[in-house]
Amino acid sequence: MFDIALYDSTLRDGAQTEGVSFSVDDKLSIAMMLDSVGVDYVEGGFAISNEKDMAFFKTVAERKFRHARITAFGSTRRASLKVENDPGVAAMLAARTPAVAVVGKSWDLHVRDVLRASLDANLAMIADTVRYLKAKGIEVVYDAEHFFDGYRNNLDHAMATLRAAKDGGADALVLCDTNGGSITSEVTAITAAVVKEFGGCIGFHGHNDTGMAVANTVAAVQAGAVHVQGTVNGMGERAGNADLCQVAPNLQLKLGRRCMSDENLRRLRELSLYVSEMANMPLDDTRPYVGRHAFAHKGGLHVDAVQKNKTTYEHIAPESVGNERRLLLSELSGKATVLAKMEEYDLTHDPEIMKKALAEIQRLENEGYQFESAEGSFALLVKRLLGRERKFFELMGFRVIVEKRGHNEQPLTEATVKIRVPAGEEQLSASEGDGPVNALDGALRGALNRFYPGLNDMHLGDYKVRVINPAAGTAARVRVVIESRDMNDVWGTVGVSENLIEASWQALVDSIVYKLLKDEDRAGDAGVA
């Protein structure tokens, strides 16, 4: 572990964002991503709150993580129950995670008004719960809810709650600014006072209601905290949580306090984009460090100065967080990313193809394509540019009809697809479906199955739609991303159009072509071996 522990709460606090709803698969994918960039703790959810979170913990228990410790979240025992009989505590144990986060009350007002318990009872609830979980051999992160409000209102009780958790054996004591109402000078002073008393086991968890979550988190570290909590892109209810994509580079590049490897820090923008795609929330272009505009330079003189001496107008090197300088005169976006990706195809030695590929990718990105979660479409694009395209079939046409008769009737959907396979045969195939994309999928497979029986292995995993220019309402351009799976792989494909059906069709066709190519390559390999 580095100087400062990174604790991610995207899957719990981040999932509280209005309009966001992660599936179990989404949560799993995000947990794997967080692990791969070296986050220390991944808080998976509130153990007792709902079945979805428990399903996640069950799935995750069977997975190997390289680095991250999956953490279940729960409250201290209820005032009226013994700890061994408390269902919330039992749920944390049932989650079978290597670490748990136990949240307890620090604010006397809450103890009285919400718990309706005495202050002494609160201390016992904290100590009992932490001690019980520690005795089971689990790492315990103690979250002191409303700590700053509690400290301001009743300093003695707030400090006593930390003492109770510490005496119970808590591994970290996390000061939570739950209402997000604290300003940086308060966080600095209070954290320093706590660190003076408890030493180097203090963490900070901030919300952004004053617009200071990031500054507060960094200030807490300067005051001696060694553990920081936050979410990717600052997801969270109200004004959100501290954004780990800002906290991490500030700690590392501004304070020189290490929380991840330089290599992982260079994946920060990738992490940010990945989570924004999974959450179906467009990443704000103006986001510090990771946003598309974060290192964009406008105006001739300015751009000239940047060219002369980068440090004159850039506070850090954009590459250190996986972002890049954009000179707005030349719309040259994505070049570094594209170059890095193309390297995977050994194309960097061919400058002619590189140039062509860059131009084509930029054209597509301007139209709204994104290849971050569509490696399948990217691979097909590269093959096409290399002239290594394979025509498995040719589309002659399709027709989709959705018809509804009467207010309470379910609509009927029917798709017809006409294709030509290389042998020259025309295939006309029709299918009903639960919806237009499902019907098209059925009809296309109906036409292809006889020639490519391998398609039976493959099924579509996820289907995502994102409006690209929402100002245009229902006439807006949409991007569809489809995730497909077979026994060995998962691949994403993308389509863009003003027409939802056309965008879906593009992604659908790419997913099938990628599968056919993949099978052919495997067959080829097998033949050689």
Added chain:
Amino acid sequence: MFDIALYDSTLRDGAQTEGVSFSVDDKLSIAMMLDSVGVDYVEGGFAISNEKDMAFFKTVAERKFRHARITAFGSTRRASLKVENDPGVAAMLAARTPAVAVVGKSWDLHVRDVLRASLDANLAMIADTVRYLKAKGIEVVYDAEHFFDGYRNNLDHAMATLRAAKDGGADALVLCDTNGGSITSEVTAITAAVVKEFGGCIGFHGHNDTGMAVANTVAAVQAGAVHVQGTVNGMGERAGNADLCQVAPNLQLKLGRRCMSDENLRRLRELSLYVSEMANMPLDDTRPYVGRHAFAHKGGLHVDAVQKNKTTYEHIAPESVGNERRLLLSELSGKATVLAKMEEYDLTHDPEIMKKALAEIQRLENEGYQFESAEGSFALLVKRLLGRERKFFELMGFRVIVEKRGHNEQPLTEATVKIRVPAGEEQLSASEGDGPVNALDGALRGALNRFYPGLNDMHLGDYKVRVINPAAGTAARVRVVIESRDMNDVWGTVGVSENLIEASWQALVDSIVYKLLKDEDRAGDAGVA
């Protein structure tokens, strides 16, 4: 004037935001709005940079402002020119504003590499320019560009530039974190050192590249600054400027340092929404203080506690910044949330309807509906449960055809809708569209417009699709959320189905019915008054 002067740069730095372009009229409207909420300085633009800014200054010179001082921005004279011959300085005079902001270099690196002048020449340029403008009877705000970088690199020169401006007669010395790379502890220390030397004429201008612009601005005031610069909604290039809509309430409600009247502070959300409309940039819902989510509460227990004691979960009273508490409905929400929400409809006194409503909402949530961003559908649901449903039209049927002929052709989309309006007439209407939802929208409006001309005011804002059970692939159930707007309101509606078209149709119909109901209610109110 209050304790702290508010200096707004929305029309200059804010206008640098990528994708934003204000007309002269836009700038004038925003200036009037800023004046009406009591902002002290309104920076109108870079006097010499373009004709649009000069046209603005010309128009504005003929206007009376209640409170705000319009300010023209420009640079210190060039190294090679006398101040009276410098075209930039002449342009500032030509703007005929009561105040000017003169920007000069503080960072020795820039003096050498960008100006290619000696440090002494830089000091003379600053002193000359300020003295010349002061002699014309104009208030001079001196902006020390890159002050923090300059201070770190060559403290003596940075301080000498401030001395030159002060000796020239500058009314305020503004420390600019131009690259936005400073963190709060640095701003605190450096501002305090400057205040110690120069006393109470120091200002701060921050950019948000570390995500700390707001915290830095507030920290500067705590260190003795008495003048703060920023933009509405943090508009600005890269990661933006300090957001005055966060700075002002923090100063006033957290530090007790007054910068505007309480009455004007209650117009903060209005100001934020107004500028976001003018800039055609949707206001981020998660914006602290002014965002739609800033005081939204999710989760049963939490909502229960908010009802019991508001201060337990709210860091300030939402009304003090013109915002409001919102109780959200969500999968994590228990009975308490729904109950609180229903109170808005005065239903809590009827336990029978309450019970029915709760059961219905739970049934719909289990099917995949979500009402947190679909207040419109929720309102219609409540009306339906109360038997207060209004039948504006009845669907007899619809048909959507999407047809593509050949791989490279764009598909054609056509929708037919058959409805019956209360008068008993059947309406059959057809429309083409960019996609199936757009075509359905067109056909439905075509059938309704003659009867409900109010629909012309309304347009669809955003369209979101979410797959609810992605494991089922293209047969998965989808949730569609549509956001609609008219001149007065924004409302969300939701539809759920395995068929994307059907789900879109439900959300579309709800959005139209909600609009018709709303207009009817308004007409009713007008009739009574």
